[in-house]
Amino acid sequence: MPPLTSIKTSGDDIEIVNQLLLPHVIEYVQIETVEEAHDAIKTMKIRGAPAIASLAALSLSSQLSRGLKASPPPDYLASTDALKEHVERILDYFFTARPTAVNLGAAIRRLRATLLKSLDANKSTRDICQNLINEGWKVSDEDVGRNKEMSRRGGEWLRQRVREDHAKVEVVNVLTVCNTGSLATSGYGTALGLITYLHESGKLGTAFFTQSAPYHQGSRLTAMELQELKIPSIMICDTMVGSLFQSHVIHGVVVGADRIARNGDTANKIGTYNAAVLAARHNIPFIVVAPTTTIDLDIPDGTHIPIEHRPAIEACLVRGAIYPIQSHEDAKHAVVMITPPGLEGVYNPSFDVTPAELITAIVTENGVAVKNPGMRGFDLSEIA
Numbered sequence: 223m224p225p226l227t228s229i230k231t232s233g234d235d236i237e238i239v240n241q242l243l244l245p246h247v248i249e250y251v252q253i254e255t256v257e258e259a260h261d262a263i264k265t266m267k268i269r270g271a272p273a274i275a276s277l278a279a280l281s282l283s284s285q286l287s288r289g290l291k292a293s294p295p296p297d298y299l300a301s302t303d304a305l306k307e308h309v310e311r312i313l314d315y316f317f318t319a320r321p322t323a324v325n326l327g328a329a330i331r332r333l334r335a336t337l338l339k340s341l342d343a344n345k346s347t348r349d350i351c352q353n354l355i356n357e358g359w360k361v362s363d364e365d366v367g368r369n370k371e372m373s374r375r376g377g378e379w380l381r382q383r384v385r386e387d388h389a390k391v392e393v394v395n396v397l398t399v400c401n402t403g404s405l406a407t408s409g410y411g412t413a414l415g416l417i418t419y420l421h422e423s424g425k426l427g428t429a430f431f432t433q434s435a436p437y438h439q440g441s442r443l444t445a446m447e448l449q450e451l452k453i454p455s456i457m458i459c460d461t462m463v464g465s466l467f468q469s470h471v472i473h474g475v476v477v478g479a480d481r482i483a484r485n486g487d488t489a490n491k492i493g494t495y496n497a498a499v500l501a502a503r504h505n506i507p508f509i510v511v512a513p514t515t516t517i518d519l520d521i522p523d524g525t526h527i528p529i530e531h532r533p534a535i536e537a538c539l540v541r542g543a544i545y546p547i548q549s550h551e552d553a554k555h556a557v558v559m560i561t562p563p564g565l566e567g568v569y570n571p572s573f574d575v576t577p578a579e580l581i582t583a584i585v586t587e588n589g590v591a592v593k594n595p596g597m598r599g600f601d602l603s604e605i606a
C-alpha cells in the first residue's frame with residue numbers, strides 16, 4: 223500500500239485522512255469550508271507543521287475557485303474592498319488555529335502578500351482570486367520536492383559525519399521523535415524523509431522512534447509509515463531514550479521542527495528537548511530537519527516561541543485523542559480519575575524548545591548549517 227497522504231485533492235474538492243483514528247481506521251473526510259479546515263487543524267484531525275499550512279492554503283484556494291464558478295457570484299466579488307475584507311478575515315481566522323508551528327503563519331503571510339500585490343496592480347476581483355488560488359496550490363505543491371531535497375542534504379551530511387566519527391560504519395542507526403513523514407507534510411516528510419533517503423540509499427541500519435505521548439504521533443503514525451515503507455524500525459516509550467543510548471549504538475537523532483528562532487533554538491514535539499539533552503550526554507549528533515518556512519527570523523531566540531498547551535483531557539486518555547468525555551462510561555478509557563466534563567491538575571504542553579547549543583546541525587532545502595566553533599547559536603542566513 224502506498225504511503226498515506228495527509229491531504230487528497232481533486233479539482234476544488236479536498237479530503238484529509240482523519241489522523242485521530244489512525245492506524246486502526248483509515249477514514250478520509252471532506253473539507254468543504256474554511257471553518258471545517260480550521261476545525262481539522264485545531265482538533266488535530268490533521269497535524270504536522272507543513273501539512274496544516276498546506277490545508278489552510280488549499281482551503282482558501284478551493285473556496286475562491288468555487289466562488290468564481292458560482293452563479294450568482296458571491297458578494298465578496300462585488301468590489302476589491304469586499305474581496306480584501308473577505309480574504310483577510312479568512313487569513314486572520316486560520317492564524318488562530320494552532321500557535322506554535324510557524325509554517326501556517328508563513329503561508330498566511332505569503333497569501334496576504336499575494337493579495338496586496340494584486341490589489342496594488344489594480345487587478346480585477348476575478349484576477350485577484352485567480353492569483354490567490356494559484357499561490358495557495360503552490361504552497362502545497364512545493365512541499366514534496368522541498369522535502370526530498372532537504373532529506374538528501376541531511377542524509378549525506380549525517381553519513382559524512384558518521385564516517386568521521388566511526389571509521390568503519392557502513393549503515394547508521396537513528397532515533398526520531400514524533401511524526402514527520404507524509405502524514406505531517408504534503409509528502410515524503412522531513413526528518414522521516416531523511417530516514418527514508420538513508421534507507422533508499424542502503425545506508426540505514428535501524429530507525430528507532432518514540433511513541434510521542436500523549437497524541438502518540440510515533441506509535442500511531444510513524445509506526446504505520448515506517449511499516450508501509452518497509453524500513454527496519456523499533457519503537458520505544460518516551461521514557462526509554464536514555465536507556466536506548468546506554469544500550470545501543472545510535473549514530474544520530476533526527477527530528478522535525480515547528481518553529482526555529484533566529485539563533486537556532488527549535489520548538490518541536492514535547493520530548494524533543496529530553497532527547498537532545500541525552501544525545502549531548504552521549505555525544506550523539508542531534509539534527510533538526512525542516513523547510514525554510516519553519517525558520518522565524520523575526521524572533522531572536524526560543525523564549526519568544528509560543529508553546530501550545532492542549533486540552534488536559536488529551537493527556538489522560540489511553541486511546542488516541544478522541545473526546546470529549548461525556549459519561550463515566552467514556553471515562554473508563556482515561557488513565558486518571560476523571561470527573562466529566564472538566565479536569566484540573568494536568569500539564570500538557572504540546573511542544574518544547576531545544577536550545578541551539580544542544581543542536582549539532584539544522585537542515586533545510588537550502589543546505590546544512592552547523593555552529594561556528596565556540597558559538598552557542600547558529601547563523602541561519604545561508605539556509606533560511
Ligand SMILES: CSC[C@H]1O[C@H](OP(=O)(O)O)[C@H](O)[C@@H]1O
Nearest residue numbers: 269270271402406478479490491
Ligand atoms: C514535519 S514536522 C511536523 C512537526 O509537527 C508535529 O507536531 P504536531 O503533530 O502537534 O502537529 C511535530 O512537532 C513534528 O515535528
